Amino acid sequence: MLVTSQDKTIHCLGIGGAGVGAIAELLLRQGYKVSGSDVSSSKLLNHLVQIGAKVYPEHNASNIENADIVVYSTAITDDNPELKAAYEKKLEVCHRAEMLARIMKPFKKITVAGTHGKTTTSSMMANLLLAAGIDPSFAIGGWVQATQSNSYLGKGEWFVAEADESDASFLYLESDIAIVTNIDEDHMQTYDHDVQKLLIAFEKFLNKLLPNGLAVLCIDDDNIKTIIPHLKNNIITYGQTDLADWQLTHFVQEGMTSYFAIKRKNLPTLRVSLQMPGVHNALNAIATAIVAHELGLSDEQITVGLTAFAGVGRRFQMHGEVTVEGGMALILEDYGHHPREVAAIISAVRACWPDRRLFMIFQPHRYSRTRDLFHEFVDVLQKVDVLFLTPVYAATEPPIEGADSAAIATALLGKGQSSVLVQSLENLHLMIKEQLCAGDIVIFQGAGNIGHYAKSLVLWESS
Template sequence: MVNLDNVKNIHFIGIAGAGMRAIANIFMEKGYHVSGSDLKQSAVTDRFAGQGARICIGQCAENLQDAEVVVVSSAIRDNNAEVVEARRRHIPVIHRSDALVHIMSWGKGISVAGAHGKTTTSSMLGQVFEESGMDPTLVIGGEVDYLHSNSILGRGEYVIAEADESDGTFLKQKPYIAVVTNIDADHMDHYGSLDNVIEAFREFIQKLDTEEGLAVLCFENDKIRDLAPHLKRKYVTYGIEQPADYQAANLHYIQGKLHFDVYLHQKMLGAMQLNVPGRHNVLNALATTAVARACRIPFEKISLALSHFHGAKRRFQTKGFVGDVWVVDDYAHHPTEINATLTAARDMGTHRVVCLFQPHRYTRTKLLLRQYGRAFIQADKLIVTDVYSAGEDPIPGVSGQLIADKVKEMTGQDVTYIPDKNDLVRYLKENSRPLDLIITMGAGDIYQVGERYLAAAKEMEP
């Protein structure tokens, strides 16, 4: 493994990707000479260029120039022209997970892992540590509202990062604290079985230091509850319904804000207020509380900082209003996430909940089809468009139609399949009603539909 302390010129293939740009930004702030390529120009590539990075649109051998190390993600294939050239020139090619491990070696690592909730929990931790004067380094998968970025180089002792389980590379990390928000049947194309997923998380927790390391585990998840007795590392637990060390109770909304009480070992620590809805965000706040208190941050500072938290980009993010129609965007793409987000939307009031869903990856659509059949039960109206491939090759017979048909079969819900997302804006203009809560949902580019609908609807206002 190349020692990144001994190089200055690092090249990122696909620099605009969420995980890649977070890491590239940290190396730029650290003083490295960063270059990168991406298939198309974007606000992200423009921002890097404006900060002094050498950015190439398109990928070809000439882009490497004086690169000493090339960083790739799992989405970059071995036949990529820049990868081929790097190997021809004997330039080390490393995975972004290796670059992240190097960043985490600069301090005490706090890794947030789990099938769902990583970005929000990491963002909450960042807000709490920042407001508490800890000046952390953050490397997060989604853009953080108060940073307008998804990474920042701090001068404090803690490095807070998401641990990506999708390709197994999170097993390279050896954190000081490991959060596991949940374990679910996802990324089956990599793991092959749920048992293999569970075993990977067990290995991840076992990477903790035997003396100082701490795991923070969500006991609302049955797979984590079953795993915990077999762990050989120190851990604390959190939950709402299930008995746990940290627990939340008395959840209720006041003027759109979510209030609850926090208990530790059945003794009340205090009250909390969140600007983001849903039981899943209460759990994220409990995880944040457990980590922050383990790092000697008082509960009062934790509660105050979380009351200022307005979410991460694409996590129940308000895009705007047209009259009394509310348009929200959410990254949810796994059935568990979808159900949690729609339940939160339902709990917020008497809106008609209209969900526009863009499936993410052909493999996930095929493998989780039955779970998708019941995931949208809290939606009053569901519109499904076609699959966002995320670089995958199509699978014959797999499309958004499969999900639409399965939902109709299993729940009898009101579902419309519109394969071309370019037709969705017109559909919304013709079918939205006063007081609708419209949620664009998925990990692809479905958010653009909400933005275009808002722009079109506002043009029609008197």
């Protein structure tokens, strides 16, 4: 148990966030009293209220009067009135990942880390185990369709968790099996803008594997290849290269469905169909297949489970079509906010609809990321046919000169690529409709609030 009595209250700062919200639901399901505060309404927040959370719409010291433990995330600043009051009252205060580690302690643990793909991979893992009747618990950054939540308390012995490197909080977690999809330069302020410190953090994470633990690593990634000699545990690799223990081969894209084979050392080749486009998602599927095999699932259970996986919210999510002169335009949303992720989405769209125009509404996420990866963003956004650039979603950061959408637009123009600079999101729908053509693939791209406008465009057009 986490506290001496389940009559005590655990208060969650930023309870509507994916990470803290997942923990709040797990605590509620275990019988704890849970309160929390969040200034933004959301589907997750409404869900938590429905299952018993007491939620305050603002941050105020009085909100923690009945709290025994206070949980916070890295997004909560030191001057938050509730966090300050918790320290003044000498309450037990713990980071979100520390509480997650405590919840996971009685379980056998599967963690999924990596700069890109961890939400999709962990969701795929949870769905595969659910389909096989293993009934795992999980805490994931995205909305899982099978349970209509981003966390779940199952009756099985396994727990699947997304492990977050962005604030180095994945170092709180221990694992029996750990997947690392890739290691890329993002959130580098956490690592003093030093790639070596980033790599050392991943080494520490993997070397915290429990006895007889297993690391499942994508060997295509150069940074992963760099750290492998420093790891102390059992390793199974996957990827497209001949070096991989489980190798992706014969990949074919037909519309939104991917078909591929998995060539395995000393095992029969698996043939898989996946209701998700892109080589990157095929690789994510192979990582989950490795873990499922290690847990004793049959090849049939693995292939059937992967075929049944219908995706995760905000990851290449289809919202519907809108009517334009001469036909329809398809509206999609994707959470990717790093150049490598945007490139993967562009590649997937081109594979699905090679003859259709790609219309992207891109919302940069954080000024610091825009600054650090500015040239990479410019390079990848050149591959879009029609580009709208919205204001940066700051995520509490102050503006940085030369690291905004106007600067991206100027750099693109210097390379011969025009774009539309959106000054305000208020009239975004009208601006989009003015430029839409029949057959367009419209994708709202970014980790901020841009996805709301994808949904509302479809609703607005149908009203």
